[in-house]
Amino acid sequence: xxxxxxxxxxxxxxxxxxxxxxxxxxxxxxxxxxxxxxxxxxxxxxxxxxxxxxxxxxxxxxxxxxxxxxxxxxxxxxxxxxxxxxxxxxxxxxxxxxxxxxxxxxxxxxxxxxxxxxxxxxxxxxxxxxxxxxxxxxxxxxxxxxxxxxxxxxxxxxxxxxxxxxxxxxxxxxxxxxxxxxxxxxxxxxxxxxxxxxxxxxxxxxxxxxxxxxxxxxxxxxxxxxxxxxxxxxxxxxxxxxxxxxxxxxxxxxxxxxxxxxxxxxxxxxxxxxxxxxxxxxxxxxxxxxxxxxxxxxxxxxxxxxxxxxxxxxxxxxxxxxxxxxxxxxxxxxxxxxxxxxxxxxxxxxxxxxxxxxxxxxxxxxxxxxxxxxxxxxxxxxxxxxxxxxxxxxxxxxxxxxxxxxxxxxxxxxxxxxxxxxxxxxxxxxxxxxxxxxxxxxxxxxxxxxxxxxxxxxxxxxxxxxxxxxxxxxxxxxxxxxxxxxxxxxxxxxxxxxxxxxxxxx
Numbered sequence: 001x002x003x004x005x006x007x008x009x010x011x012x013x014x015x016x017x018x019x020x021x022x023x024x025x026x027x028x029x030x031x032x033x034x035x036x037x038x039x040x041x042x043x044x045x046x047x048x049x050x051x052x053x054x055x056x057x058x059x060x061x062x063x064x065x066x067x068x069x070x071x072x073x074x075x076x077x078x079x080x081x082x083x084x085x086x087x088x089x090x091x092x093x094x095x096x097x098x099x100x101x102x103x104x105x106x107x108x109x110x111x112x113x114x115x116x117x118x119x120x121x122x123x124x125x126x127x128x129x130x131x132x133x134x135x136x137x138x139x140x141x142x143x144x145x146x147x148x149x150x151x152x153x154x155x156x157x158x159x160x161x162x163x164x165x166x167x168x169x170x171x172x173x174x175x176x177x178x179x180x181x182x183x184x185x186x187x188x189x190x191x192x193x194x195x196x197x198x199x200x201x202x203x204x205x206x207x208x209x210x211x212x213x214x215x216x217x218x219x220x221x222x223x224x225x226x227x228x229x230x231x232x233x234x235x236x237x238x239x240x241x242x243x244x245x246x247x248x249x250x251x252x253x254x255x256x257x258x259x260x261x262x263x264x265x266x267x268x269x270x271x272x273x274x275x276x277x278x279x280x281x282x283x284x285x286x287x288x289x290x291x292x293x294x295x296x297x298x299x300x301x302x303x304x305x306x307x308x309x310x311x312x313x314x315x316x317x318x319x320x321x322x323x324x325x326x327x328x329x330x331x332x333x334x335x336x337x338x339x340x341x342x343x344x345x346x347x348x349x350x351x352x353x354x355x356x357x358x359x360x361x362x363x364x365x366x367x368x369x370x371x372x373x374x375x376x377x378x379x380x381x382x383x384x385x386x387x388x389x390x391x392x393x394x395x396x397x398x399x400x401x402x403x404x405x406x407x408x409x410x411x412x413x414x415x416x417x418x419x420x421x422x423x424x425x426x427x428x429x430x431x432x433x434x435x436x437x438x439x440x441x442x443x444x445x446x447x448x449x450x451x452x453x454x455x456x457x458x459x460x461x462x463x464x465x466x467x468x469x470x471x472x473x474x475x476x477x478x479x480x481x482x483x484x485x486x487x488x489x490x491x492x493x494x495x496x497x498x499x500x501x502x503x504x505x506x
Contacts, residue, residue, distance in 0.1 A: 024354035028361060028405040032296045032314035035355070039316060048325055048348045052317035147176065147283035154208045159201070166191060166201040170214065178280025179221070180205075180214040212279040219243060225275040235260050239268050246272075249498030295413035297366045297421075299377065306377065308367045310359055311413075318355065320348045361398075365406040366421070368396050373424050377414055382446065384439035387425050443474055444484045451490055456500045461493045 027035060043049045145153070148171055155167040169191065173182035184202065188195045205214045211228035215221035222240050226232040235258040239246070245254050246269070255265050276282070294314055300307045325345055329338070369392060375383030389407070393400040407421035426439045450468060454460045460468075462481050469476050485492075491499070 024350075024357065025405070027354055027358045028402065029408045031294075031409045031411075032311055033294060034409070035358075036314055036316060039318060039351075039355075042347075042351060046344050046348055046351075048321055048344050049351070050319050050321055052319045145283070147174065147178070147280045148172065150283065151205065151208055151213065155205065158204060158208075162191075162193060162197075163201050163204070166193060166198055167205055170198075170202055170205050174214055174280065176280055176283075177278040178210070178213045178215070179278075180216055210276070210279040210282065212276060218277060221277060221279065222272060222275050225279075226271070229271075231271055235264065236268055236271070239272070247498075249501045251501065293411055293418060295418055296410040297362065297412045299366070299370055299412055299414040301377075301415065306367075306370050306374075308363055308370060310363060315355075318352065320345075320352060361402070362406050362410070364396055365392060365398075365403055366412065368392050369407075369412075369421065369424050371395075376424070377416065380416065380445075381439075382442050384424070384426065384442045386427060386439050389425060440484070443469070443476060444488050446472070446474070447481065447484055448488055448490065451485070451496070454496075459493045459497045459500070 027038070030038065039049075039051070043051060151171045151174070152168065155164055155171065159167050166187065169187045170180065170182075173187075174180050180202070184198045185195060188198045191198075202214060206224055208214070212221040212225045215224055219240050222243075223232060223237070226236050226240065238258045239254060242254060242257055245257070251265060255261065258265065258268070260268070295311055296314070298307075298309045298311060300309075325341065328341055333341070369387075370377060372387055372392065372395070373385060375385065389400045389403045393403045396403075407425070410421050412419050412421055423441070426441050446469065447465060450465060451460060462478050462485070465481050465485075466476060466478050469481070482492075490496070
Protein backbone atom coordinates (compact mmCIF):
# COMPACT_ATOMS: atom_id res chain seq x y z
CA UNK A 1 0.00 0.00 0.00
CA UNK A 2 1.38 3.38 -1.04
CA UNK A 3 2.04 5.88 1.72
CA UNK A 4 2.57 8.87 -0.58
CA UNK A 5 0.33 11.97 -0.68
CA UNK A 6 -2.84 11.76 -2.79
CA UNK A 7 -6.24 13.37 -3.28
CA UNK A 8 -9.45 11.42 -2.57
CA UNK A 9 -13.00 12.46 -3.50
CA UNK A 10 -15.60 11.28 -1.02
CA UNK A 11 -19.34 11.76 -0.90
CA UNK A 12 -21.40 11.73 2.32
CA UNK A 13 -24.84 12.72 3.52
CA UNK A 14 -25.81 14.73 6.60
CA UNK A 15 -28.84 16.55 7.88
CA UNK A 16 -28.22 20.30 8.10
CA UNK A 17 -30.58 22.60 9.95
CA UNK A 18 -30.61 25.92 8.13
CA UNK A 19 -30.89 29.22 10.02
CA UNK A 20 -34.39 29.66 8.57
CA UNK A 21 -35.52 26.30 9.93
CA UNK A 22 -33.98 27.10 13.31
CA UNK A 23 -35.93 30.36 13.30
CA UNK A 24 -39.20 28.60 12.47
CA UNK A 25 -38.67 26.07 15.27
CA UNK A 26 -37.91 28.83 17.79
CA UNK A 27 -41.13 30.58 16.81
CA UNK A 28 -43.08 27.59 18.09
CA UNK A 29 -41.82 28.12 21.64
CA UNK A 30 -42.64 31.86 21.68
CA UNK A 31 -45.88 33.29 23.01
CA UNK A 32 -48.00 35.56 20.82
CA UNK A 33 -46.60 38.68 22.49
CA UNK A 34 -43.05 37.47 21.94
CA UNK A 35 -43.87 36.74 18.30
CA UNK A 36 -45.21 40.29 17.99
CA UNK A 37 -41.88 41.61 19.25
CA UNK A 38 -40.01 39.33 16.85
CA UNK A 39 -42.12 40.54 13.92
CA UNK A 40 -41.44 44.18 14.86
CA UNK A 41 -37.69 43.48 14.75
CA UNK A 42 -38.00 41.76 11.39
CA UNK A 43 -39.95 44.72 9.96
CA UNK A 44 -37.13 47.04 11.01
CA UNK A 45 -34.54 44.84 9.27
CA UNK A 46 -36.51 43.94 6.14
CA UNK A 47 -37.84 46.82 3.98
CA UNK A 48 -40.22 44.47 2.14
CA UNK A 49 -42.16 43.65 5.31
CA UNK A 50 -44.79 45.96 6.71
CA UNK A 51 -47.51 45.71 9.33
CA UNK A 52 -51.03 46.24 8.05
CA UNK A 53 -53.80 47.72 10.14
CA UNK A 54 -57.04 45.91 10.80
CA UNK A 55 -60.03 47.99 9.77
CA UNK A 56 -63.72 47.18 10.03
CA UNK A 57 -65.10 46.03 6.69
CA UNK A 58 -61.70 46.02 5.04
CA UNK A 59 -61.82 44.73 1.48
CA UNK A 60 -59.18 42.81 -0.40
CA UNK A 61 -57.19 44.97 -2.78
CA UNK A 62 -56.70 42.74 -5.76
CA UNK A 63 -54.82 45.37 -7.72
CA UNK A 64 -51.93 45.37 -5.26
CA UNK A 65 -49.75 42.23 -5.51
CA UNK A 66 -49.31 41.71 -1.76
CA UNK A 67 -49.22 38.50 0.23
CA UNK A 68 -50.65 38.59 3.73
CA UNK A 69 -50.73 36.43 6.82
CA UNK A 70 -53.98 36.20 8.80
CA UNK A 71 -53.39 34.21 12.01
CA UNK A 72 -57.07 33.41 12.49
CA UNK A 73 -57.58 31.75 9.11
CA UNK A 74 -56.79 28.06 8.78
CA UNK A 75 -57.42 26.34 5.46
CA UNK A 76 -57.16 22.59 5.01
CA UNK A 77 -54.98 22.97 1.93
CA UNK A 78 -51.26 22.22 2.49
CA UNK A 79 -48.72 24.96 2.44
CA UNK A 80 -47.13 25.72 -0.91
CA UNK A 81 -43.65 24.28 -1.23
CA UNK A 82 -44.12 22.53 2.10
CA UNK A 83 -41.28 20.11 1.47
CA UNK A 84 -38.83 22.62 0.12
CA UNK A 85 -39.55 25.42 2.55
CA UNK A 86 -39.89 23.20 5.57
CA UNK A 87 -43.60 22.98 6.35
CA UNK A 88 -45.19 21.09 9.20
CA UNK A 89 -42.89 18.14 8.73
CA UNK A 90 -39.84 20.37 8.84
CA UNK A 91 -40.95 22.02 12.06
CA UNK A 92 -41.73 18.67 13.67
CA UNK A 93 -38.13 17.77 14.48
CA UNK A 94 -36.01 17.35 17.56
CA UNK A 95 -33.68 20.34 17.43
CA UNK A 96 -31.39 18.83 20.04
CA UNK A 97 -30.80 15.69 18.03
CA UNK A 98 -27.18 14.85 17.20
CA UNK A 99 -28.19 14.22 13.58
CA UNK A 100 -28.32 17.94 12.87
CA UNK A 101 -25.45 20.27 12.27
CA UNK A 102 -26.13 23.79 13.54
CA UNK A 103 -25.08 26.41 10.99
CA UNK A 104 -25.13 29.28 13.45
CA UNK A 105 -25.76 30.04 17.10
CA UNK A 106 -29.35 30.63 18.15
CA UNK A 107 -30.28 34.26 18.72
CA UNK A 108 -32.05 35.22 21.91
CA UNK A 109 -35.58 36.51 21.56
CA UNK A 110 -36.74 39.55 23.45
CA UNK A 111 -40.34 39.90 24.61
CA UNK A 112 -42.57 42.96 24.40
CA UNK A 113 -44.70 44.44 27.16
CA UNK A 114 -48.12 42.84 27.30
CA UNK A 115 -50.68 44.86 25.36
CA UNK A 116 -54.08 43.52 26.32
CA UNK A 117 -56.49 41.91 23.89
CA UNK A 118 -59.71 42.70 22.15
CA UNK A 119 -62.91 40.73 21.69
CA UNK A 120 -62.08 37.34 20.24
CA UNK A 121 -64.79 34.69 20.64
CA UNK A 122 -67.22 37.13 22.13
CA UNK A 123 -65.11 38.54 24.97
CA UNK A 124 -66.44 42.09 24.91
CA UNK A 125 -65.28 45.00 26.99
CA UNK A 126 -61.54 44.30 26.81
CA UNK A 127 -59.56 46.50 24.48
CA UNK A 128 -56.02 46.44 23.22
CA UNK A 129 -53.66 48.59 25.23
CA UNK A 130 -52.21 50.27 22.17
CA UNK A 131 -55.35 50.42 20.04
CA UNK A 132 -57.18 53.50 18.82
CA UNK A 133 -59.93 52.98 21.44
CA UNK A 134 -57.88 54.82 24.04
CA UNK A 135 -54.40 55.37 25.46
CA UNK A 136 -52.49 52.75 27.36
CA UNK A 137 -52.53 54.26 30.84
CA UNK A 138 -50.03 51.68 32.08
CA UNK A 139 -47.41 53.33 29.88
CA UNK A 140 -47.75 56.55 31.89
CA UNK A 141 -47.12 54.83 35.21
CA UNK A 142 -43.75 55.89 36.50
CA UNK A 143 -41.69 53.90 38.92
CA UNK A 144 -42.49 54.80 42.54
CA UNK A 145 -39.94 55.51 45.22
CA UNK A 146 -38.07 52.54 46.59
CA UNK A 147 -38.10 51.80 50.30
CA UNK A 148 -34.60 53.22 50.79
CA UNK A 149 -35.40 56.41 48.87
CA UNK A 150 -38.59 56.89 50.86
CA UNK A 151 -36.77 56.49 54.16
CA UNK A 152 -33.89 58.77 53.11
CA UNK A 153 -36.39 61.48 52.22
CA UNK A 154 -37.85 61.29 55.73
CA UNK A 155 -34.37 61.24 57.26
CA UNK A 156 -33.47 64.41 55.37
CA UNK A 157 -36.41 66.20 56.98
CA UNK A 158 -35.90 64.89 60.52
CA UNK A 159 -32.10 64.68 60.86
CA UNK A 160 -28.98 66.59 59.91
CA UNK A 161 -25.22 66.43 60.28
CA UNK A 162 -23.78 63.31 61.89
CA UNK A 163 -27.23 61.95 62.72
CA UNK A 164 -28.13 61.96 59.04
CA UNK A 165 -24.92 60.09 58.14
CA UNK A 166 -25.74 57.45 60.76
CA UNK A 167 -29.30 57.20 59.44
CA UNK A 168 -27.93 56.69 55.91
CA UNK A 169 -25.87 53.72 57.10
CA UNK A 170 -28.83 52.24 58.97
CA UNK A 171 -31.22 52.66 56.04
CA UNK A 172 -28.71 51.11 53.66
CA UNK A 173 -28.74 47.95 55.82
CA UNK A 174 -32.54 47.61 55.90
CA UNK A 175 -33.75 44.57 53.94
CA UNK A 176 -36.58 44.55 51.40
CA UNK A 177 -38.92 43.15 54.05
CA UNK A 178 -38.23 46.21 56.22
CA UNK A 179 -36.09 44.54 58.88
CA UNK A 180 -32.72 45.78 60.12
CA UNK A 181 -30.40 42.80 60.64
CA UNK A 182 -26.99 44.51 60.67
CA UNK A 183 -24.79 45.21 63.69
CA UNK A 184 -25.10 48.63 65.32
CA UNK A 185 -21.60 48.19 66.75
CA UNK A 186 -20.13 47.84 63.25
CA UNK A 187 -21.83 51.05 62.15
CA UNK A 188 -20.58 52.87 65.25
CA UNK A 189 -16.98 51.72 64.68
CA UNK A 190 -17.09 52.52 60.98
CA UNK A 191 -18.36 56.07 61.54
CA UNK A 192 -16.46 56.66 64.79
CA UNK A 193 -19.51 57.61 66.85
CA UNK A 194 -20.70 56.26 70.21
CA UNK A 195 -22.92 53.20 70.15
CA UNK A 196 -25.60 55.02 72.15
CA UNK A 197 -25.86 57.64 69.39
CA UNK A 198 -26.36 54.94 66.78
CA UNK A 199 -29.07 53.35 68.92
CA UNK A 200 -30.76 56.73 69.33
CA UNK A 201 -30.76 57.34 65.56
CA UNK A 202 -32.14 53.83 65.02
CA UNK A 203 -35.05 54.78 67.27
CA UNK A 204 -35.68 57.83 65.07
CA UNK A 205 -35.63 55.71 61.91
CA UNK A 206 -38.05 53.28 63.54
CA UNK A 207 -40.49 56.17 63.91
CA UNK A 208 -40.59 56.69 60.14
CA UNK A 209 -43.39 55.58 57.87
CA UNK A 210 -44.32 52.76 57.35
CA UNK A 211 -44.86 51.72 60.94
CA UNK A 212 -42.70 48.82 62.00
CA UNK A 213 -39.79 49.70 59.73
CA UNK A 214 -36.19 48.99 60.81
CA UNK A 215 -37.31 46.43 63.40
CA UNK A 216 -34.76 43.79 64.37
CA UNK A 217 -37.28 40.98 64.84
CA UNK A 218 -40.97 40.23 64.46
CA UNK A 219 -41.82 41.10 68.06
CA UNK A 220 -40.20 44.54 67.75
CA UNK A 221 -41.96 45.11 64.40
CA UNK A 222 -45.37 44.38 65.94
CA UNK A 223 -44.54 46.44 69.02
CA UNK A 224 -43.66 49.47 66.87
CA UNK A 225 -46.96 49.21 65.03
CA UNK A 226 -48.87 48.79 68.28
CA UNK A 227 -47.21 51.94 69.65
CA UNK A 228 -48.10 53.80 66.46
CA UNK A 229 -51.75 52.74 66.92
CA UNK A 230 -51.60 53.66 70.64
CA UNK A 231 -52.48 50.09 71.60
CA UNK A 232 -49.23 49.12 73.30
CA UNK A 233 -50.50 48.57 76.82
CA UNK A 234 -48.94 46.07 79.30
CA UNK A 235 -51.24 43.26 78.19
CA UNK A 236 -50.34 43.77 74.53
CA UNK A 237 -46.65 43.98 75.44
CA UNK A 238 -46.83 40.61 77.20
CA UNK A 239 -48.74 39.09 74.27
CA UNK A 240 -46.09 40.28 71.78
CA UNK A 241 -43.33 38.98 74.05
CA UNK A 242 -44.91 35.51 74.00
CA UNK A 243 -45.70 35.03 70.32
CA UNK A 244 -44.53 31.42 70.50
CA UNK A 245 -47.57 30.57 72.64
CA UNK A 246 -49.81 32.21 70.05
CA UNK A 247 -48.20 30.18 67.26
CA UNK A 248 -48.87 26.98 69.21
CA UNK A 249 -52.47 27.99 69.86
CA UNK A 250 -51.98 27.90 73.64
CA UNK A 251 -54.58 30.55 74.42
CA UNK A 252 -55.07 29.45 78.01
CA UNK A 253 -51.44 30.20 78.86
CA UNK A 254 -51.63 33.55 77.04
CA UNK A 255 -54.71 34.65 78.98
CA UNK A 256 -52.96 33.76 82.20
CA UNK A 257 -49.76 35.62 81.24
CA UNK A 258 -51.56 38.70 79.95
CA UNK A 259 -54.16 38.72 82.71
CA UNK A 260 -57.14 39.13 80.36
CA UNK A 261 -60.39 37.30 79.70
CA UNK A 262 -61.60 35.64 76.48
CA UNK A 263 -63.08 38.83 75.03
CA UNK A 264 -59.94 40.92 75.60
CA UNK A 265 -57.74 38.15 74.19
CA UNK A 266 -59.90 37.99 71.05
CA UNK A 267 -59.57 41.78 70.59
CA UNK A 268 -55.80 41.63 71.02
CA UNK A 269 -55.44 38.82 68.47
CA UNK A 270 -57.58 40.76 65.98
CA UNK A 271 -55.34 43.77 66.54
CA UNK A 272 -52.19 41.75 65.86
CA UNK A 273 -53.69 40.32 62.67
CA UNK A 274 -54.20 43.84 61.35
CA UNK A 275 -50.46 44.61 61.60
CA UNK A 276 -48.03 44.05 58.73
CA UNK A 277 -45.25 41.56 59.63
CA UNK A 278 -43.20 42.72 56.61
CA UNK A 279 -43.79 46.46 56.18
CA UNK A 280 -41.13 46.87 53.52
CA UNK A 281 -42.69 44.43 51.05
CA UNK A 282 -45.33 46.93 49.96
CA UNK A 283 -42.59 49.03 48.36
CA UNK A 284 -41.05 46.03 46.62
CA UNK A 285 -44.47 45.13 45.18
CA UNK A 286 -45.13 48.70 44.07
CA UNK A 287 -41.77 49.03 42.30
CA UNK A 288 -42.36 45.93 40.20
CA UNK A 289 -44.68 46.45 37.27
CA UNK A 290 -47.25 43.70 37.14
CA UNK A 291 -47.82 42.33 33.66
CA UNK A 292 -51.19 40.85 32.85
CA UNK A 293 -51.17 37.39 31.30
CA UNK A 294 -52.65 37.57 27.82
CA UNK A 295 -54.13 34.33 26.44
CA UNK A 296 -52.70 32.95 23.22
CA UNK A 297 -55.63 30.63 22.52
CA UNK A 298 -59.38 30.91 23.02
CA UNK A 299 -61.60 27.88 23.55
CA UNK A 300 -65.37 28.40 23.37
CA UNK A 301 -68.27 26.00 23.54
CA UNK A 302 -70.14 25.56 20.27
CA UNK A 303 -73.09 23.39 19.32
CA UNK A 304 -71.78 19.88 18.99
CA UNK A 305 -68.19 20.66 19.98
CA UNK A 306 -65.59 23.28 20.75
CA UNK A 307 -64.09 26.21 18.82
CA UNK A 308 -60.33 26.68 19.13
CA UNK A 309 -58.95 30.00 17.90
CA UNK A 310 -55.71 31.93 18.17
CA UNK A 311 -55.82 35.34 19.83
CA UNK A 312 -55.40 37.43 16.69
CA UNK A 313 -55.37 40.64 18.75
CA UNK A 314 -51.77 39.95 19.77
CA UNK A 315 -50.58 39.07 16.27
CA UNK A 316 -50.27 41.92 13.76
CA UNK A 317 -51.29 41.60 10.14
CA UNK A 318 -48.08 41.09 8.23
CA UNK A 319 -47.70 42.08 4.56
CA UNK A 320 -45.02 41.50 1.93
CA UNK A 321 -44.88 44.59 -0.26
CA UNK A 322 -44.14 43.06 -3.65
CA UNK A 323 -44.88 46.33 -5.45
CA UNK A 324 -41.99 47.92 -3.55
CA UNK A 325 -39.81 44.96 -4.53
CA UNK A 326 -40.69 45.46 -8.19
CA UNK A 327 -39.87 49.15 -7.90
CA UNK A 328 -36.47 48.48 -6.35
CA UNK A 329 -35.56 45.62 -8.68
CA UNK A 330 -36.43 47.61 -11.81
CA UNK A 331 -33.99 50.39 -10.93
CA UNK A 332 -30.22 50.44 -11.50
CA UNK A 333 -28.36 48.24 -9.02
CA UNK A 334 -25.17 46.21 -8.77
CA UNK A 335 -24.89 42.49 -8.11
CA UNK A 336 -24.50 42.94 -4.38
CA UNK A 337 -27.62 45.07 -4.07
CA UNK A 338 -29.60 42.66 -6.22
CA UNK A 339 -28.52 39.71 -4.08
CA UNK A 340 -29.46 41.59 -0.91
CA UNK A 341 -32.90 42.44 -2.32
CA UNK A 342 -33.53 38.82 -3.31
CA UNK A 343 -32.45 37.70 0.16
CA UNK A 344 -34.94 40.12 1.73
CA UNK A 345 -37.73 38.72 -0.44
CA UNK A 346 -36.84 35.13 0.40
CA UNK A 347 -36.63 35.97 4.11
CA UNK A 348 -40.02 37.69 4.00
CA UNK A 349 -41.66 34.77 2.20
CA UNK A 350 -40.15 32.30 4.65
CA UNK A 351 -41.36 34.30 7.63
CA UNK A 352 -44.90 34.35 6.21
CA UNK A 353 -44.87 30.59 5.78
CA UNK A 354 -43.30 30.00 9.19
CA UNK A 355 -45.92 32.15 10.93
CA UNK A 356 -48.73 30.42 9.08
CA UNK A 357 -47.35 27.00 9.95
CA UNK A 358 -46.84 28.03 13.57
CA UNK A 359 -50.50 29.03 13.80
CA UNK A 360 -51.63 25.74 12.28
CA UNK A 361 -49.43 23.70 14.61
CA UNK A 362 -50.56 25.54 17.75
CA UNK A 363 -54.24 25.12 16.88
CA UNK A 364 -53.66 21.46 16.05
CA UNK A 365 -52.02 20.77 19.42
CA UNK A 366 -54.56 22.85 21.36
CA UNK A 367 -57.45 21.07 19.62
CA UNK A 368 -56.06 17.70 20.65
CA UNK A 369 -55.65 18.89 24.25
CA UNK A 370 -59.30 19.99 24.26
CA UNK A 371 -60.29 16.59 22.85
CA UNK A 372 -58.27 14.70 25.46
CA UNK A 373 -59.45 16.90 28.35
CA UNK A 374 -63.05 17.50 27.28
CA UNK A 375 -64.24 16.37 30.71
CA UNK A 376 -62.33 19.26 32.30
CA UNK A 377 -63.84 21.86 29.96
CA UNK A 378 -67.35 20.51 30.63
CA UNK A 379 -67.25 19.62 34.33
CA UNK A 380 -64.13 21.15 35.89
CA UNK A 381 -60.87 20.00 37.46
CA UNK A 382 -62.45 16.89 38.98
CA UNK A 383 -62.62 15.43 35.44
CA UNK A 384 -59.04 16.29 34.50
CA UNK A 385 -57.36 13.20 33.05
CA UNK A 386 -53.69 12.15 33.23
CA UNK A 387 -52.01 13.32 30.03
CA UNK A 388 -48.47 13.25 28.66
CA UNK A 389 -46.73 15.03 25.82
CA UNK A 390 -46.15 11.71 24.08
CA UNK A 391 -49.88 10.90 24.12
CA UNK A 392 -50.70 14.17 22.33
CA UNK A 393 -47.76 13.77 19.95
CA UNK A 394 -48.84 10.25 18.97
CA UNK A 395 -52.44 11.35 18.46
CA UNK A 396 -51.58 14.15 16.02
CA UNK A 397 -48.55 12.48 14.41
CA UNK A 398 -45.88 14.89 15.62
CA UNK A 399 -42.67 14.64 17.59
CA UNK A 400 -42.85 14.98 21.36
CA UNK A 401 -40.37 17.88 21.33
CA UNK A 402 -42.66 19.79 18.96
CA UNK A 403 -45.58 19.46 21.37
CA UNK A 404 -43.30 20.58 24.20
CA UNK A 405 -42.36 23.75 22.30
CA UNK A 406 -45.95 24.52 21.39
CA UNK A 407 -47.12 24.23 25.01
CA UNK A 408 -44.31 26.41 26.42
CA UNK A 409 -45.15 29.99 27.50
CA UNK A 410 -48.68 29.82 26.09
CA UNK A 411 -51.99 30.29 27.85
CA UNK A 412 -55.48 29.09 27.04
CA UNK A 413 -58.62 31.02 27.92
CA UNK A 414 -61.93 29.20 28.35
CA UNK A 415 -65.13 29.67 30.30
CA UNK A 416 -63.44 28.14 33.38
CA UNK A 417 -60.58 30.63 33.44
CA UNK A 418 -57.06 31.16 32.13
CA UNK A 419 -54.69 28.17 32.15
CA UNK A 420 -51.19 27.51 30.93
CA UNK A 421 -51.10 24.71 28.37
CA UNK A 422 -48.68 22.81 30.60
CA UNK A 423 -51.44 22.65 33.23
CA UNK A 424 -53.27 19.99 31.23
CA UNK A 425 -50.31 17.59 31.36
CA UNK A 426 -50.41 15.87 34.74
CA UNK A 427 -49.41 12.55 36.24
CA UNK A 428 -52.01 9.95 37.18
CA UNK A 429 -53.25 8.23 40.33
CA UNK A 430 -54.41 4.67 39.85
CA UNK A 431 -58.01 3.82 40.64
CA UNK A 432 -58.62 1.41 43.53
CA UNK A 433 -61.46 -0.30 41.67
CA UNK A 434 -59.49 -0.91 38.47
CA UNK A 435 -61.05 2.00 36.55
CA UNK A 436 -59.37 4.84 34.70
CA UNK A 437 -56.55 6.69 36.45
CA UNK A 438 -57.27 10.14 37.90
CA UNK A 439 -55.22 13.26 37.35
CA UNK A 440 -53.06 14.50 40.21
CA UNK A 441 -54.75 17.90 39.87
CA UNK A 442 -58.14 16.24 40.36
CA UNK A 443 -56.84 14.53 43.50
CA UNK A 444 -55.48 17.85 44.82
CA UNK A 445 -58.85 19.47 44.17
CA UNK A 446 -60.61 16.71 46.09
CA UNK A 447 -58.17 16.98 49.04
CA UNK A 448 -58.77 20.73 49.16
CA UNK A 449 -62.54 20.19 49.15
CA UNK A 450 -62.39 17.61 51.95
CA UNK A 451 -60.26 19.85 54.16
CA UNK A 452 -62.48 22.87 53.46
CA UNK A 453 -65.52 20.88 54.60
CA UNK A 454 -63.98 19.51 57.81
CA UNK A 455 -65.59 20.51 61.09
CA UNK A 456 -63.61 22.75 63.48
CA UNK A 457 -63.84 20.07 66.19
CA UNK A 458 -62.99 17.19 63.83
CA UNK A 459 -59.81 17.96 61.90
CA UNK A 460 -58.95 15.30 59.33
CA UNK A 461 -55.55 13.65 59.59
CA UNK A 462 -53.63 12.46 56.54
CA UNK A 463 -54.58 8.86 57.36
CA UNK A 464 -58.25 9.79 57.42
CA UNK A 465 -57.86 11.62 54.11
CA UNK A 466 -56.31 8.47 52.62
CA UNK A 467 -59.27 6.37 53.77
CA UNK A 468 -61.80 8.86 52.39
CA UNK A 469 -60.00 9.10 49.05
CA UNK A 470 -59.76 5.33 48.75
CA UNK A 471 -63.50 5.12 49.42
CA UNK A 472 -63.98 7.43 46.45
CA UNK A 473 -61.79 5.27 44.22
CA UNK A 474 -58.37 6.93 44.54
CA UNK A 475 -55.56 4.48 45.31
CA UNK A 476 -53.14 6.88 47.01
CA UNK A 477 -50.49 6.60 49.71
CA UNK A 478 -50.29 8.72 52.83
CA UNK A 479 -47.03 10.40 51.83
CA UNK A 480 -48.61 11.37 48.51
CA UNK A 481 -51.54 12.96 50.32
CA UNK A 482 -49.08 14.92 52.48
CA UNK A 483 -47.14 16.04 49.41
CA UNK A 484 -50.29 17.18 47.57
CA UNK A 485 -51.61 18.90 50.70
CA UNK A 486 -48.39 20.90 51.09
CA UNK A 487 -48.37 21.70 47.35
CA UNK A 488 -51.74 23.45 47.60
CA UNK A 489 -50.65 25.37 50.71
CA UNK A 490 -52.59 23.50 53.40
CA UNK A 491 -50.99 22.76 56.75
CA UNK A 492 -50.99 19.55 58.72
CA UNK A 493 -53.88 18.56 60.97
CA UNK A 494 -52.05 20.01 63.98
CA UNK A 495 -51.46 23.33 62.24
CA UNK A 496 -55.04 23.54 61.00
CA UNK A 497 -56.36 22.77 64.48
CA UNK A 498 -54.31 25.64 65.92
CA UNK A 499 -55.45 28.03 63.21
CA UNK A 500 -59.11 27.18 63.78
CA UNK A 501 -58.66 27.60 67.52
CA UNK A 502 -57.13 31.03 67.02
CA UNK A 503 -59.88 31.88 64.52
CA UNK A 504 -62.60 30.97 67.03
CA UNK A 505 -60.88 33.07 69.67
CA UNK A 506 -60.70 36.07 67.32
